[in-house]
Amino acid sequence: MSEFTIKINGSETKATKDQTILNLLTDSPEQVPHVCYHPSLGPIETCDTCIVKVNGEFVRACSTTLKDGDEIDTNSDEVKEAQVIGMDRILFNHELYCTVCDYNNGGCEVHNTVKEMKINHQSIPFDHKPYEKDNSNPFYRYDPDQCILCGRCVEACQDVQVTETLSIDWERDRPRVIWDKDVPINESSCVSCGHCSTVCPCNAMMEKGMEGEAGYMTGINRETLRPMIEITKSVETGYGSILAISDMEAAMREQKIKKTKTVCTYCGVGCSFDVWTKGRKILKVDPQIEAPANGISTCIKGKFGWDFVNSEERLTKPLIRDGDSFREASWDEAYNLIASKFTEIKEQYGSQALTFISSSKCTNEESYLMQKLARGVIGTNNIDNCSRYCQTPATMGLFRTVGHGGDSGTIKDIEKSELVIVIGSNTSESHPVLATRVKRSHKLHNQKLIVADLRKHEMADRADMFIQPRAGSDLVWLSAVTKYILDQGWADYDFLQKHVNGLDTFNENLEKFTLDYAEKATGLSQDTLIQLAETISQSKSVCVLWAMGVTQHMGGSDTSTAISNMLLVTGNYGRPGVGSYPLRGHNNVQGASDFGSMPDRLPSYERVADVKVRSKYEQAWGVKIPEEPGLNNHEMVQGIHDGNVKAMYLKGEDMGIVDSNINHVHAAYKKLDFFVVQDLFLTRTAQFADVVLPASPSLEKEGTFTNTERRIQRLYQVMEPLGDSKPDWEIIRDIANRLGAGWDYTHPSDIMAEAAQLAPLFAGVSYERLEGYKSLQWPVAEDGTDTPILFTDGFPFEDKKARLYPVDWTEPKEFGEEYDIHVNNGRLLEHFHEGNMTYQSKGITSKTPNTFLEVSHELAKERGLKDGTLVRLSSPYGSVKVQCLITDRVKGKEVYLPMNDSGEAAINLLTSSYSDKDTDTPAYKETSAKLEILKEEGVNPLPKTNFRYGNPQPQVGVGVEKKWARKDYIFPGDVVEKEREQHG
Amino acid sequence: MAKAIKNIHKLSLSEEEKRSNDLREVEDALIENKAAILQTLEIMNHMQDKGLLALLNGLFGQGDKVLNIAVKAIDKPENTNTLKNLLLLLGTLGIINVKQLEPFLLKINAGIARVADYKDTEEKTSYFDLVRSLKDPEINKAITILMQFLKGMGQDTEPYEKTTQDTPEKRVNQTKDKTLE
Structure with a gap:
């Protein structure tokens, strides 16, 4: 400069x-x-x-x-x-x-x-x-x-x-x-x-x-x-x-008025802001310029969606099943019952009969404690978390190719990238604040935007290139484009030579992905594929953003791998403005896995199977850790059906709604000998429990969350826990102590201090270094140096080189010809997931009172559907009843069922138990159904006050030139000069 | 075989238990704040004696109404003017330098005392007397002081005024002179 x-x-x-x-x-x-x-x-x-x-x-x-x-x-x-x-x-x-x-x-x-x-x-x-x-x-x-x-x-x-x-x-x-x-x-x-x-x-x-x-x-x-x-x-x-x-x-x-910094508990963007409170009353959410992920930005949920904290429906006392109803009980009674049941089951059936599910809504410290309880107190690796339902395949794809399972850079890198590719992600609704950065760069700074999706959502609307490959065929076009780039000699050979292994085997495997083959498999024209290859190879920096549209398939891990392969071939790793960004769905999806709530990995993704790693933890905890990896969520449900799993302790996850094929999951719950659920509300899942423990949400506790950028941020306590509810870490600690663990954590910082000593990725993480709006992006060296951009010094493998990992296409599951409607599913901007928290907001509920089925004009015409028509969708696994909304966001026989319902329209009544072959993540997106009309006439399920009916008026800025052009406007400088002239 | 249930039997405390819990809480608070509470009671006793409690009770009980009436009463030209004058006077008091004023006031006082003695005098002063009296050191001093005072009074004090509307130029001056601080 x-x-x-x-x-x-x-x-x-x-x-x-x-x-x-x-x-x-x-x-x-x-x-x-x-x-x-x-x-x-x-x-x-x-x-x-x-x-x-x-x-x-x-x-x-x-x-x-x-x-x-x-x-x-x-x-x-x-x-x-x-x-x-x-x-x-x-x-x-x-x-x-x-x-x-x-x-x-x-x-x-x-x-x-x-x-x-x-x-x-x-x-x-x-x-x-x-x-x-x-x-x-x-x-x-x-x-x-x-x-x-x-x-x-x-x-x-x-x-x-x-x-x-x-x-x-x-x-x-x-x-x-x-x-x-x-x-x-x-x-x-x-x-x-x-x-x-x-x-x-x-x-x-x-x-x-x-x-x-x-x-x-x-x-x-x-x-x-x-x-x-x-x-x-x-x-x-x-x-x-x-x-x-x-x-x-x-x-x-x-x-x-109390002003407390917190981190948002909704999606994985990790917005932080001050919350202004007067007692338990929330006056406003006040974002700060220095907030590292979001600055002044928020979405409707983070800014206004906090009513659930003071909801009348919050659980305030432990509940114990007593015949046909629950009764409120004291903590002592609940703890004693849990301790005695866990011990009894462990003695009778062994440790492997107990299972633990951690939450991606809870803090890193709580994830750490939950896996420590499973491994160190009960003696089982049967511990998992809900990233199994979303981004585990992405983590797998990245482990295979680049070695770290997280976003390559920061949101700022996405912002400054020359080309952003969004695959299977409704970013502006699922990661609203992150999407704003793409929308801004695209609108003002010539960023190019390619969107691959089934639905024509907002990002697709804005894209320079919007492609609609056949559902579940992303791996094919990605591989074909990669092959074409290599064939044309457009690859970054310098990068490949210096930093990447396995090009030859990879090339061989790519042979089958010709343009011709890809055209047939994906429905995209060869011209489109060539145009994609040209745009990608000509861009100096490329970021790929992907989400559930990629991962929730039987080949989810493979498609994630294909994305990473393409980025390696084009040299888009290890510098500012490039890389892979598997957008994390919940506030702490990243952290839940980072801190060891995985059946095969300890904190920092160190393998349970590794004897050196195990002995490190065994020494620190003074216990023996089983060497066999445990069961994942999916296997736990199967284990219950098979009679091997007898007890489950689940926190902060309405698994009975968000897991796929929920009829199957509910049937499993019924077979459990003992089921403990810890949550804010009596969720659908909690209704099956023997003991329900009242937990405190983020505003009522301290801890840290890790966002999609691998950014660890502190949350401070805004208000006291409601009633007798308690922060999850306290509950887990108390249960462990009833089982004789002798844990003496008095504050979440004690837990982080222990984790930082054991987990290499977090070596330099401490509460002091995270004070206020300060944050750290892992890996964090002991001296506190963090890593906003990964791979600038090579990849975390022995020779520091990344690996091209050959993958093949797994064709999506077909349910049979009679199931002719493809049922896409996902989130809405204003509701979070099944809506347990967001329906508590009167404002949100007034604008979006229930879910609805998005139906295309073509299908509406063919079947005689109107706004408000009540239909039944049936798959081989169950059926839902829902009202239609005719829209051009979907096309043909593809419908979209948002997941914000926990009753008769819950999408997972339809989904199957098929899953990603490598990680067992349910193939939610491979769902089809048949459609029948139940009642032709009905009220439109989406009120007229919903923003989707709006009529935006794009312009750049405020149009100050129009102000200056007004007859009554004179520039103050001119006024002064004129006066001076008059007065000499 | 645990089916999904939604019923919750609330842990209901009997009236007696609730009462004793509440009492216990109040008792604890009393003991923790013993000194402050005893003193508060004393103050309240005094307030009761002076009828203040009843007054406050009426005021708080009908808070919105009272405030409304008060505000409406104040919101009349003559009353707002009183307030305005008060505020202006307060402001003016602030700029008087009492230290400088004190000797001057003492002198005025002495003058008044003398005048009081002479209030009904028949004595007359001729021009000649006037000129001659300049030689009287006391009178000469008084005249000198008065002349200085008149000079000061003639100075431009407009920028210091709070009651007149100001023009941009004047504001610039105020800003530069920091007269608003």
Whole structure:
């Protein structure tokens, strides 16, 4: 970066190319005021308060970059005058009643700038705008009267979240923010991600949880509030004293509002943010710029989906099965019963009759303890977690080829990649915040986007190239494209030679994947395949993102391997902006496996079968660990049916809904001698239990989560556990101690300290190094050096070289000709999984009250289906009843059944027990069914207030040029110059 | 053979048990905060004596109504003006330098005392007397002080005013002079 010298108010200082004046001045004592500028949004240029003079010209400091020799004036009278004019125009749009404003919490940028500029009165008085408040959305509201038209919300909606709903209508007499083509918020395409309320510098766009709650005097009745505002205004002797009082009041609020950093408990993106609480009441979720994965971003669930924490349905006491019902019991009684039953079963049938299932919603520490309980106390490797249902095949594919089972880089690498390929992932709904980075780079920075999917979801809509290969045929086109690249000599031979083994055998195996063969198998034309090969090989950096559309097949591990092979052949590993990204589904899918809740691996993925590894743990724990790998989830269910498994201890997983072929799973539960389930609610799974233990969710405990980037982040306790519920780690510890373990952990940091000593990947992980918003991406060396980008020093094999791993296509399962409807399934943006947590949110439930079956126009026409028609889908394994929604997101005889139902429409009533041949991950995506109409007429299952009906209005930014083009707009610099001329 | 069940029999405490649990909790709190509670009781006794408790009871009991009435009463021009004047006066008091004012006030006091003695005097002062009295050191000193005072009064103090609307230029001055701090 080239440095040069400039002058600020006469004194010399250094600046760098491409640096803006505002940027330079934030680190200097010569500050300029600013309101619309936000570090995460960049210059918006609407507020005109940061005006300075450069070489005698008035310019906006936020958007002007520096040149060698520039002379900047930030404090002459003219400059100050111009800035004041900018601020005056803001105050014309915004009434200062700070003390009775819910946004007066020290962070209001209008308040702070008025104070900083020492403005005492306004020369243009405030004037109401002729619009009502929009209260229609359940989560936030817009008050046009307070809106300063800075456009931050529009910038965030258009260019960060890229839902493209908000704009400012600059054409009106009094401009305002509008949704879509000016409809109420709740009838627009708004996905309630919360970006707008997060970035709003004042109280115009505000979370409803804050209203009437934040201040000491903000809860006052409306009819009293208005005269109070009038009084404050009419007695004011200048803003100075008003601001002093409101500052005092803001300081007092610190006493009653608690702000705690936590990590989101929904998907694997790993958003972190502050939660504002008053007792158990959640006022708002406040994302921070320094949050490493998400910055200011959130989705509807992370920003607004926390009602479940205070739900009436939460379990608050242990439950013990007593005949035909549960009865509440004391912890003592529950613990004693568990201890005696576990001991009894172990004595009678041996340790292998007991099984343990850990949760990907729980913390790393809890995963570690659960496997330690299984291995170190009971003496079995029968421990697994729910990544078995999603991403274990991806981990397998990566182990085979590159040696580490995690994303190659960070979300920032995805953001800056030249080409992003999304395969079998509905990213904008399943990993919303991560998707925003792709959408932004694609919209603004020429990133290319290829999407391979059955459904035409949002990412597909935006893609430069959208391909729809036949279901389950991804391995074929990936292999054919890889072969074509090699055949054309487009591969990265330098990379292959230096860093990769096995090219010859791999080449031989590729022989069969000709374009001709691929065309027949996938339905993609040869031209398309060639175009894919060209685009991929011509791009300097490629990231592949994939999810359940790849892994939940009988050849899921193989397809994941094929992706990694393709990346190796094109040299897309081991540097910024490239690599493989198997997007992790739950908040801690990555961590649950990382910390050893796997039947064949100890923490850090060290093999149970390895005697050296075992002896390390045996020494540390003072026990004997069985050398035989244990059962995975799938085998456990089979084991129950076979009579070998007698007991199960399962936490934080509604396996009875999310496992495939649930009729089969339920039948197994019924056969268990003893079943312990630990959860927040009496889930479908818990209904089969003998003992149900009330656990605490993330907001009620401490610990760490590891996101899809391998990033370990700390969560802090926001509130006390509800009722007698307890954090999972305490429960596991107590059970272990009842069984004579003698564990003395008093805080999750004790557990992490132990794990860090034993597991090489986490050697340098400690709670101190993770304080606040700090994070570490594994592997973490003992000195605390972490690894944002993997493989920069070679691959973790003995010769540091990656391996091309030949794979063949496993054709997807057909259920037979009568089952002619292909049933795709997956998530929705607004509900998490089966919906145990998200249905507790009234707001979410009002917008999406139930699941629905997406049906194509073709199928609707053929079978006479309408919105609301009730149908039955039947597979050989069971049937569901669900209402139809006709949409162009699906085509032909492919339907989509979102998984947010735990009743008659639960998708896993249809799915089979077929699974990935290498990892036993259920082949959820290989499901077909026959369809019959039960009731032709019905109410549309998706309310009109759902964002899917919206009508987005894409544009770049806020369109400030339209503001400047208004007849009544004069640049403050020009106003000042004109005045000076007149006065000579 | 455990089938799925949803019924939960809540662990119901008898009225008696609940009561004794609650009492125990209150008792614990009392003991933990003994000193503070005893003192609070004393304060409350005083408040009871002065009728303050009844007043507060009425105020809190009808909080919204009372506040509404109060706010509406205040929200009248004459009342808001009183508040405004009070705030202005408070602000003005803040800028008076009492240390400098004290000797001046003492002198005024002495003057007043003297005037009080002479209040009904028949004595008259001619021009000549006036000029001659300049030689009187006490009178000369008083005149000198008054002249200085008049000079100060003539200075421009507009930027320090809080009650007038300001123009951008004036704000610039305020900002530069830091008169708002």
